Amino acid sequence: MVDPGSYQDDRPAVAAQAPGGPRAVPAFAAGPVCGVAVAVGLVLLAVAGQFGYFGDELYFVATGKYQWAWGYADNPWLLPWLAARVDALFPGSWFALRVIPLLMTSAGVVVAGLIAREFGGGRKAQVITAAAYALSWQILASGHVLATSTVDPFLWVVVGWLVVRWARTRSDWALVWAGVVTAIAMQGKFLIAFFWIGIVVGALAVGPRGLLRRPALWVAGVITVAVTIPTLVWQVDNDWPYLLMQQVIKEQNDRLLGGTLGTIPLAVVMAGLPIGAFLLCHGLYQLLRAPDLRPYRFLGVAVVVVTVVILVAANRYYYVAGMYPLVFAASAVKVEQGAIARWWRWVPTWPVFALSVPIAVYLTLPVRPADGFTGVDLVDFQASGSLGWPDLADQTAEVYRGLPSRADTVVMGDSYWQASALDYYGRERGLPAAYGPERGYWFTGRPADSTRQVVYVGGDEKWLTQFFGRVERVGAVTLPQTTAKTANQGVPIYVLNDPVAPWPELWNRMHRP
Structure with a gap:
């Protein structure tokens, strides 16, 4: 033994x-x-x-x-x-x-x-x-x-x-x-x-x-x-x-x-x-x-x-x-x-x-077409999480440039992926530095106290009305290159005005881990 x-x-x-x-x-x-x-x-x-x-x-x-x-x-x-x-x-x-x-x-x-x-x-x-x-x-x-x-x-x-x-x-x-x-x-x-x-x-x-x-x-x-x-x-x-x-x-x-x-x-x-x-x-x-x-x-x-x-x-x-x-x-x-x-x-x-x-x-591995799982109740995770980031930044920049006034305006992404895309691709498209309420992006900083208007990508309208007096959906991201379910296809774009509280308080309330 x-x-x-x-x-x-x-x-x-x-x-x-x-x-x-x-x-x-x-x-x-x-x-x-x-x-x-x-x-x-x-x-x-x-x-x-x-x-x-x-x-x-x-x-x-x-x-x-x-x-x-x-x-x-x-x-x-x-x-x-x-x-x-x-x-x-x-x-x-x-x-x-x-x-x-x-x-x-x-x-x-x-x-x-x-x-x-x-x-x-x-x-x-x-x-x-x-x-x-x-x-x-x-x-x-x-x-x-x-x-x-x-x-x-x-x-x-x-x-x-x-x-x-x-x-x-x-x-x-x-x-x-x-x-x-x-x-x-x-x-x-x-x-x-x-x-x-x-x-x-x-x-x-x-x-x-x-x-x-x-x-x-x-x-x-x-x-x-x-x-x-x-x-x-x-x-x-x-x-x-x-x-x-x-x-x-x-x-x-x-x-x-x-x-x-x-x-x-x-x-x-x-x-x-x-x-x-x-x-x-x-x-x-x-x-x-x-x-x-x-x-x-x-x-x-x-x-x-x-x-x-x-x-x-x-x-x-x-x-x-x-x-x-x-x-x-x-x-x-x-x-x-x-x-x-x-x-x-x-x-x-x-x-x-x-x-x-x-x-x-x-x-x-991504050897299938991006829409290879279309028609079945499956999401190609790699394709879904990889397609359309430049499109998202392009279409957000178009909304931003079309605003009557861009003074005291910031851009935000609802998810940390969307905030990352706006931060990385947005700057060369004329967008300011991006913010985000989710995960690590919340810790990178908040909008200035003077911010009155936000171009917000993603998220839910009902959730956003907790923090802004005016929530207007102005469009949605479209990816013409695919019909697949992706993280970006159909993502809404909002213009938010009249924050309901000062930004230090508002930012803490918006935080999503």
Whole structure:
């Protein structure tokens, strides 16, 4: 019987070492693993120019260029900073912006293969893990856009690999580098803190408890905190809007995606059907139960803990995507050993992988026409969130220029996407700086006290009458290039006059997290 505390010292786990040191790992299957990474990169490159900026991309570009700060209501500073740097080099190029997620997704494929190698997986296990990661619907879809859901999972994968490597070698440098990567991840989203909570709980529950006594772990923590101080100060100064946003996100998911009951099924499905879903379930079981994976069992516990925390705190299924390679790799190692049930032995085979490629690409990437789902009760999320931003700015500018008087007039977008579009595209069309009552845009500033008139894009007339004495709908955005359901098709444009309260009070009342 195995003593649960037998892996709590600071030596490499017995099951994972050879005489004289850590267990040697198989050779890295560089050719096929990197081949999968290159293939994914080429596919993403082929679709990188589709449609236009996605709403979140536009938000990052606009805030990074015009409203940069150490923090925002929904994310820290890293993505706006990156987006603004790319826009400075390649103005108006969403194609250039998407090189970043393309490279991260391709690199994630390689790191996924390296995790399987650390688990003792040979060529087959490494290729299965890399290919399953590449065909994960969530990973492939997020690889098309620069978003927190792209950057965050990639950095989780790198941290996961470094922690697995430490578990095999006990190299403290692995922990220090994990701290550096964690510090970077915290500048994009704070979620990786959940991953470390899971790792700590797993180490306490099943070992190696010596992990918590390693000075390198505390060095990693100091690095993370030191780098994160500026964005934490911003959150404190603004009463922690990030925490409020997590509650808003949870409520949105409860309403739109089935809440807690829908989170786990969606996470499994978005791992990819059928391969990713099977590897996910099988791999978690193996990570928790397989004797030869005993040194890494704490990571299986971490997966469970993180999933429970996310179910309680946020309910976004894709928040767990960064842990996919850990369980994919555990499953792939057992597949390579032939330790899988006969009834699903056919799943991780090359014909199934080959058939999964067109399915994954069609369902997750913008290879369809923008109106490809017209006639059915589905919304193409990528097309919907990417089409028509210049049109929205054009038609708003036309309304603005047609006003009898533009003195003391501002423009506002109802959603943070619409405010971003007006801010980014509007200035070259003669519009003033844009404002918005939603999410991060509310924190970028309010209209001047002298403002008497607002050109308002989006929103609901009844809601607006709470704040203005005169609400006149003067038009609606039309996108002649598509009949698809999009974020901009038919969006109303209002002219608002006679604010019912002074702007400091009015702005607080209009705020929508």
